[in-house]
Amino acid sequence: xxxxxxxxxxxxxxxxxxxxxxxxxxxxxxxxxxxxxxxxxxxxxxxxxxxxxxxxxxxxxxxxxxxxxxxxxxxxxxxxxxxxxxxxxxxxxxxxxxxxxxxxxxxxxxxxxxxxxxxxxxxxxxxxxxxxxxxxxxxxxxxxxxxxxxxxxx
Amino acid sequence: xxxxxxxxxxxxxxxxxxxxxxxxxxxxxxxxxxxxxxxxxxxxxxxxxxxxxxxxxxxxxxxxxxxxxxxxxxxxxxxxxxxxxxxxxxxxxxxxxxxxxxxxxxxxxxxxxxxxxxxxxxxxxxxxxxxxxxxxxxxxxxxxxxxxxxxxxx
DNA sequence: TTTTTTGCAAAACCTTTGCAGTTGG
DNA sequence: CCAACTGCAAAGGTTTTGCAAAAAA
Numbered sequence: 261x262x263x264x265x266x267x268x269x270x271x272x273x274x275x276x277x278x279x280x281x282x283x284x285x286x287x288x289x290x291x292x293x294x295x296x297x298x299x300x301x302x303x304x305x306x307x308x309x310x311x312x313x314x315x316x317x318x319x320x321x322x323x324x325x326x327x328x329x330x331x332x333x334x335x336x337x338x339x340x341x342x343x344x345x346x347x348x349x350x351x352x353x354x355x356x357x358x359x360x361x362x363x364x365x366x367x368x369x370x371x372x373x374x375x376x377x378x379x380x381x382x383x384x385x386x387x388x389x390x391x392x393x394x395x396x397x398x399x400x401x402x403x404x405x406x407x408x409x410x411x412x413x414x
Numbered sequence: 415x416x417x418x419x420x421x422x423x424x425x426x427x428x429x430x431x432x433x434x435x436x437x438x439x440x441x442x443x444x445x446x447x448x449x450x451x452x453x454x455x456x457x458x459x460x461x462x463x464x465x466x467x468x469x470x471x472x473x474x475x476x477x478x479x480x481x482x483x484x485x486x487x488x489x490x491x492x493x494x495x496x497x498x499x500x501x502x503x504x505x506x507x508x509x510x511x512x513x514x515x516x517x518x519x520x521x522x523x524x525x526x527x528x529x530x531x532x533x534x535x536x537x538x539x540x541x542x543x544x545x546x547x548x549x550x551x552x553x554x555x556x557x558x559x560x561x562x563x564x565x566x567x568x
Numbered sequence: 569t570t571t572t573t574t575g576c577a578a579a580a581c582c583t584t585t586g587c588a589g590t591t592g593g
Numbered sequence: 594c595c596a597a598c599t600g601c602a603a604a605g606g607t608t609t610t611g612c613a614a615a616a617a618a
Contacts, residue, residue: 287572288573288617290572290573290616290617292573292575293573308607309607309608323574324574325608326575326576326608327574327575329609330574347554348499350606350607350608351608364547366547367550367553375545379544380544382540383541383544386537386540390533390537391527391529392564393518393520393556393559393561393564394558394559394564396558396559399557400501400521400554402549403549403550404541404549405547405548405550406546406547410546410548442593442596442597443592443593444597444599445599446598447598462582463582464582478599478600478601479582479583480583480585480601481598481599481600483582483584484584484598484599485598503582504582504583505583569618570617571616571617571618572615572618573616574614575612575614576611576614577610577611578611579608579609580608580609581608582605582607583604583605583606584603584604584605584606585602585604588599589598589600589601590597590598590599591596592595592596592598593594593595593596
């Protein structure tokens with residue numbers, strides 16, 4: 261179901277380190293490619309291709325949306341980038357982090373919470389024991405109501 | 415986040431009972447509407463609007479895709495139909511069942527398993543306790559690897 | 569120079585919408 | 594008869610693709 265080969269996740273402190281990895285991976289470091297990386301380093305949360313193309317609202321250089329998609333795809337193959345899908349919205353992209361991350365998405369307020377996979381170990385075990393199923397909330401998040409919204413809703 | 419008002423789920427044994435409910439709900443029972451209901455009664459698993467429009471591959475009358483979407487929307491407002499979203503694919507529609515149902519979707523083989531919400535009570539409790547989060551796998555399923563695929567993958 | 573990458577335009581995919589004509593009750 | 598509904602065509606939002614021109618190494 262994954263279409264492109266994907267390397268081990270790699271984490272980088274800054275754009276220069278990532279840039280070196282891009283070259284080491286056999287890719288060229290074009291200006292649009294650098295812009296996408298720059299946007300991802302600048303973003304505090306996962307962002308859409310459109311937000312990246314728009315330069316994150318002026319904070320980084322803009323780029324062509326189709327180049328953004330192509331670059332995100334290549335960077336993901338290199339293990340530098342990952343993406344997830346929240347609800348009906350566009351895919352959201354972020355730099356790979358060292359540790360395994362999963363997500364909880366509130367379908368009421370829209371908030372997406374990143375959680376260390378370790379902290380979900382108990383949940384995973386329970387699902388495995390009861391259904392023989394290996395849950396994975398890293399690409400399609402666990403959906404529901406966050407505490408605040410659940411309290412409001414009753 | 416839900417856009418249309420939605421009534422209590424209602425379950426019907428056959429097309430005639432559902433048809434009566436459609437009328438009781440103030441909707442007219444047009445031929446396309448009946449065709450959509452017929453397709454849903456004929457389907458063993460959740461199906462896409464396109465499959466319904468195509469007459470489920472010849473088993474039921476075909477209909478116009480835009481009418482299918484409009485009808486599914488109305489039937490969902492009446493509590494007769496529900497839908498879920500699996501991976502990147504189109505929305506999948508099914509008749510409402512009496513009991514609360516949630517879904518597990520295998521991202522390797524694509525199989526979608528329907529599970530009584532009751533059977534997920536322990537999982538829900540664990541998620542609630544650890545994250546204060548009310549999980550809901552009825553609209554966006556719990557994604558991961560089913561037992562078979564997990565075994566293969568190692 | 570060679571191969572990758574870009575920019576732009578077009579298309580693909582799923583879903584929604586506008587509208588004039590048809591139909592159910 | 595009249596509001597609800599249909600069929601068709603067009604558009605909307607996200608993502609992919611084709612291709613000739615540009616740029617990286």
